[in-house]
Amino acid sequence: MVHNFENILAASGISKFFPGAVALDKVDFTLRRGEVHALLGENGAGKSTLIKCITGAYHRDGGSLTLDGQEINPANTLAAQKLGIGTVYQEVNLLSNLSVAENLFLGRQPRRFGMTDIRAMNRKARDLLAGYGIDIDVTAELSRFSVAVQQVVAIARAVDLSGKVLILDEPTASLDSHEVELLFRIIEDLKKRGLGIVFITHFLEQVYAISDRITVLRNGKLVGTRDAADLPRQGLIAMMLGRELAHVEEAARERSVAAGDVRYRFAGYGKRGKVKPFDLEVRAGEVVGVAGLLGSGRTETAELLFGIEHADSGSATIDGKAVTLSSPRAAIEKGFGFCPEDRKTDGIIGDLSIRENIALALQARRGWTRPLSRAEQNALADRYIKALDIRTTDREKPIRLLSGGNQQKAILARWLATNPKFLILDEPTRGIDVGAHAEIIRLIEKLCADGMSLIVISSELEELVAYSSRVIVLRDRQHIAELTGERITAAGIVEAIAAAEHKMEEA
Amino acid sequence: MNSKYLPLLATIVIFVLAYAGCTLQYPNILSTRVIGNLLTDNAFLGIAAVGMTFVIISGGIDLSIGSVIAFTGVFLAVILQKTSIHPLLAFALVLVITTAFGAIMGAIIHYLEMPAFIVTLAGMFLARGMAFVLSIDSIPIDHEYYATLTSLYYRLPGGGRLTLIGGIMLLVFAAGVFIAHRTRFGTNVYALGGGPQTARLMGVPVGRTTIQIYALSGFLAGLSGIVFSLYTSAGYSLAAVGVELDAIAAVVIGGTLLTGGAGFVAGTLIGILIQGLIQTYITFDGTLSSWWTKILIGLLLFAFILMQKAILFLSSLNKRYA
C-alpha cells in the first residue's frame, strides 16, 4: 500500500475478532482528501465493524491508523470526534429522550459564564437544520420525530463535527429522494472544502451518483478498491457477491395476474389524530404498495391495520365477515403479520438467539402450553437462514450481534414462519444488500403467487413499481390516490403526491 | 408548552389540590409553622433525594444513601467527641469520604459492568457496618458551634421558621436544577439515561460521568448526613434506615422515570413535599393506629401515582402523537 500524501486517513491491516467470528481480516483502506469513498459489501461483510474500529467504538485487534500522516489510536468515539472524524452510525444512534438541539450539540454545547447557553444552542440548532430544509421545534424531544427526521439530525450532527473526515453508514436508508438530494449537495460542499467522506450504502445509483472511489469488502476481507468511473455496475455486483447476479430487476411482471377475490376490506377505517378514515380493499394474491413522503402516515396506517393502534371509525371485514382488530394478537389470529420499520425497537429481541427470534411469532400464536420442540425450532431456523441467506456463524447467536441487514431478514423470517395470509411489510428492504434485495423481491412475488395478500410500504419507488398491482399514495395522514395498472410508474407516484400538494396549497 | 414538562405539572397540580384539601379539613396546615416544619423536617431527605434524582435519571439507583447518612452522623459524633477539630473541618473531611465512597461505587458499576442496584446494596451494608464499627451507641454532639448553627433561622410571619437546614435544602435543589439543565454534565446524565451504548457512540464520556454521578450522590448523602446530624445534634448508627426508599418514592412521585432518561430535580422537591404532607395529615388526624398509618401511606402513594397517570393520560388525548 502506497502511503500517499493525499491520503487524509489510512487504515492498514485492520483486524477484528468476535468470539466465534472474524469480522475483519487485515483490511486496508485509504481515504483521500476531497473524495467520496464508497464502502460496499453484502450484509455482514464487515463495513460497520470497520467504521467502528476507525472511530474507536471498537478496539481493533490488529492494524494501524493514520490521520494526516500521523498515527492515531482513538480510545473512544469522543477521541475520534476530537480528531475531526464525524460519524453517522448505522441505525440512528441518537438519544431520543434529549431535545433535537441537545442531540446536535451534545458534549459541545455553547456556554456562557460556564453554563450551557440554551438559547444560543437552540438558535444554532435551528440554523443548522435549516441548511437541510428542516424546520422543526428543536426544543422538542427527538423521539417525537420520525426516523427520517432523526436521520437528518444525525447527519447534521456528524457533518458539523467533522473537521477532516465524515463517515456515513447507510445514512440514506430512511430518506426519500428529496432529502437524499439535499444530503448530496452538502457532501459536494464538504468535498470542495477538502474533507474525506466515507459513504456506506446499498443503493448502487447513489454510489455512482457521488462516489469517486469504491472499496468492496466480502466476508471481512478486502476485495479491492477501484475508481468508480472504471467499475461498471455488473462488475461491482460481482465484486460484492463473488458471483454474477442473474437478472437484477428486470423481472417486470405482468400485473393483474392472479388478482383473486377481495378478501380484506377496510371501510372508513381511521383514527383521530393518526390517520384520516380510508377505504382499502386487498385481494388474495396481490401486492398493494403504499407510497408517500416521510411522515405521511404510512407507518401509522400499517399500525392501524395490525391493531397496534385502535381504529375509532370504520369497519374491517375478512371474506365478508366483520372482524375487530383490537390488538396485534387479534390480528395475528386472523392470519396477519407485520414486519415493522424500526427493527431495533419494534422488531428484534436482542438477547434471544436467531432461532428464538424466528420461532417467536409462531410460538406466541400456538400459545405457551404447546411449545415448539427444540428440533422443530432448529428446523424452522435453518430453513429460513438458508432461504433468506442470513449470514451468521450459527443459529444460537444472539440476534443483536447480527449485522443490520441480517437482522431485517430474521424478522421477515419470523413472520413467514407463521404462514400469514395477510402480510404487512414496512420498509422491508431497508439496509438490505443487492443480492438479498433481489431475493426478497422474488420472495414477495412468490408469496403472492401462493395466494398471500401483501401490503408493502417502501420509499423506493422503483421497487414498489416492480411488484405492486396497486399503489396507495398518502399525504398528511390521508389516502389521496390509488394508482392501478399503467399508472403505476415512479413518475406517476411522484406526480400524484405533487398534485395533492398543489391542491392543498390552493385550498 | 413542551410536553415533557407534563409530569412535572401534573405533580404540582396534585400537590396544590391535596394541600388545599388538607387545609379545608385542618386550617392549621396552612400556617407558616407547618410550612416551615415541612422544609426543616424533610431537609435531609430532600438533599439526598436530589442526588437520587441524578442517579435515577442516569438509569441507575443508589440504595446506600440511608446508610451513608447514618455513617456520616456517627463519624461526626465520634470525631467531635474524640478530637478537638472544628466541626467545619470535620464536615469537609466527611464529605471527602462520602464523595469518594460514591465515586468508588460508580467506578465499580462502570468498570466491572455490575448493576447499580447490587453495588449500592453492598455499599448500603458496608456503610452501615462501618457506622456500627465506629460506635453502636448513640452519641450526642454538644459542640457549641452546632448550637450556633441550629439556632440560625429566619422567622416567618406567623411563627414559622425557615431554619438553616431547610434553607440548605432549598439551595441544594436550586443547584440541582441548575446542574441538571445548565451544565454539560447535566445533559450527559440525561444522555446516559437515554442509553449508555448510544451515549458512548455520541461521545459522552460514560465512565467519567457514571463516576461523577455516584460521587455527587455520595456527596449529597454526606451533606444530608451533616444536615441530619445538625437536625438531631447526634450520631446514631441505626439512623435513617430506609431513607433510600423514601427518596426513590419522592423522585418517582416527582415525575422521574425509574428507567432513566427523563425527570426533574424540581419535581423531586414536590415529591418530598407530598410525602411530608401525607405525614403531616396523618399526625393532624391522630386517630390512626400503627397499621392504619401504614395502609394509608400506601394508599395515598397509590392515589398520587394514579392521579399522575390520569392527568398524563387525559393530556395525551389532546396531543397529536402519542
Place this chain on the structure above:
Amino acid sequence: MRSSLNALAYRLAPQLIALVVILLLNFITSPQFFNVVVQNGRLYGSLIDVLNRGAPVALLAIGMTLVIATKGIDLSVGAVIAICGAVAASSIVAGGSVSYTIFLTLAIGLACGVWNGFLVAVLNIQPIIATLVLMVAGRGIAQLITEGAILTFNNDGLTFFGSGSMALLPMPVVIWLLVGLLVILLVRRTALGMLIEAVGINRRASTLSGIQTPVLLMAVYMLSGLCASIAGIIVAADIKGADANNAGLWLELDAILAVVVGGNSLLGGRFSILGSLIGAMIIQAVNTGILSSGFPPEFNLIIKAVIIIVILVIQSPAVQSLAVFASRRQGVMEQPK
C-alpha cells in the same frame, strides 16, 4: 441431554464455585460446620440449617427471578409474607382446618400478585413503585389482621410445614426444592420461559409478535405472590405464630440479591431459576456462617458486604471476560444496538 447439562454446569460454574468457597470458609471458622447427623428422624447440622433457613429466600427468589426476567421487580414480597403468615395464623386460630387455611393463604398470596400485576401490566406503573405500594401498605394489612400482636397457634398440621420433616429433610427444604422443580419444569417444558425472556428484553417487539404481554406480566407477579405466600406459611409455621411486624422484613432485598448472585441480570431477559436458588443458598451460607463464626454482631454487615462484593466482582462480566481472554484486549462496546 449431556451437552445441555454441561452447558448448565458451565453457566452456573461461578455460582457453584462461590458456594463451595463460602462453605469452606465456614468450615474453617467453625469446624463442626459439616457435621450432619440423623436426629428425631431428620438430618441435623449446620449444613441442613443452611438449606432450611434459606427456604423463605429461595422461595421468594423463584418468583423474583421471573419478575426480574420481565424487567420488573417485586418489592412487596416481604410484606406478602407477613400478610400470608397473619392470614394463616388467624384462620387456624379461628378454627379453620389446615387444608382450608393453606388454600386461603395461597389464594391471598395470589390476590396480592394480581394487585401488583394489575398495576404493572394494566395501569403501566413502574414495577418498583407499583410494588412499593403493597410493600408499605401490606405490613399494615398484616398488622391489621393480627392487631399488632404476635398471633400464636398450636396446630400440629400447620407447624408441620415449619418444623416437620419428610424423607429425612426438614419440610421447608422439601417445599422449596419441590416448588423450584415445578416452576423450572413449568417454564422450561412449556414456551413460558422463552416468552417471559422475550417480554423482558423487548416488551414492544414481543407484543408486536403476538405475545399477550399483560397476561404474561400478570402471571409472573401472581407466581411471585404465590411463592411469597408459601414462604409466609413456612415462616409462620416455623415459630408457631404470625409476627406481622417482623416476618419477611427486608427479605425482598435478600431475594433480589439471590437472583443477582445467581447470575441473572437485573435488566431482564435470560434467566436461570436454578442459579437463583444457588444464589439463595450462597446468601444463607454467608448468614449462617456469620452466626456460627462467633464474631461480634457489629461486624455482621461488613462481613456480609465484603463477601457479596467479592462474589459479584468475580462474577462480573468485565472480570469474567478478562479471565477468558486473559491477554487479548476485548471490545468495550460489544453490542451494536
Place this chain on the structure above:
Amino acid sequence: GGLTVGFSQIGSESGWRAAETTVTKEQAKKRGIDLKFADAQQKQENQIKALRSFIAQGVDAILIAPVVETGWDDVLKEAKEAKIPVILLDRTIKAPDDLYLTAVTSDLVHEGKVAGDFLVKTVGDKKCNVVELQGTTGSSPAIARKKGFEEALAGHDNLKIVRSQTGDFTRTKGKEVMESFLKAENGGKDICALYAHNDDMAVGAIQAIKEAGLKPGKDILVVSIDAVPDIFKAMSEGESNATVELTPNMSGPAFDALDAYLKDKKAPPKWIQTESKLYTPADDPMKVYEEKKGQGY
C-alpha cells in the same frame, strides 16, 4: 377533662409495644383525654416531625417513647417555648432535664441485672456457659440489658458468656441464632443457660432447643426480659425459668403526673421508675398469662 395530648410512639415492632399503645389509648380514654396518636415506623425523623406537628396543632401535652437517646434537644426546646409539657415514656434520653417534665421508664440496665442475678443465684457455684441473644444491634435496650447482665455476672467466674449474637428482638431470628449456637456448642451440651434480651427471642430459642432434642428450662436454663404472655405459657410448661417484667403501663403514671402538674403546678420527680419485677414458675404463670392476654400484646 378536655385535654388534648399528642403521643408519639416508636412503631409497632413488637408485641410489647403494641400492648403499650393499647394501654395508653385505654388510659387516655378512661381519663377523657383526646389522644393524638402518631406512629413513627421506627424512625427518629418521623418522631421529630410528629412532635413539631403536635406543637403546630397546639396540643396540651406530649408523650413520647423516644426511639433513640440522642437528638431531641432542638425539638424539645421548641415544645418548651410553646409551653407544652413533654413526658418521656419507657426510654430516657440524653438531654438537659429541664426540657421535659418527667420520664416514666424502667431501668433497662437494672432489668439486665435482675435477670443476671437470678441466673447467678440459680446456678450457684456450678460452672455455667451462657449464650446471649442480643436485641437489635445499637438499640438502647440491647446495649443496656447487655450491660446490666454483665454487671450481675461480674465476679462470678463460673458463669461465662460464650456466645453472643443479635437476634433482632424477633422470634424467627431468635430461633435461627439459637440453632447455630446449639451446633457450635457441641449440640447444645456445652450450654447451661440462655439469656435473651426479650421474651420473643426466648420463645423462638425455646423451640430451637426442643427441636435439637434438649429440654429448655432443664438442660438449658432460659432467662429473658419483658414478661409478654407467651413466655408465661412456656413457663407453665417448665420451658422458661424467669422473665423480668417491663410493664406496658407507662402512660398511667405519666397521665397522673401530668394531671398533678396541670392542676397544681406541682412538678413531678424527673424520673418515675417502674418496677422491674422478676417472674418465675413459682408465680402461677398461667394466671399471669390470662391477665396479660387481653392487654393487646
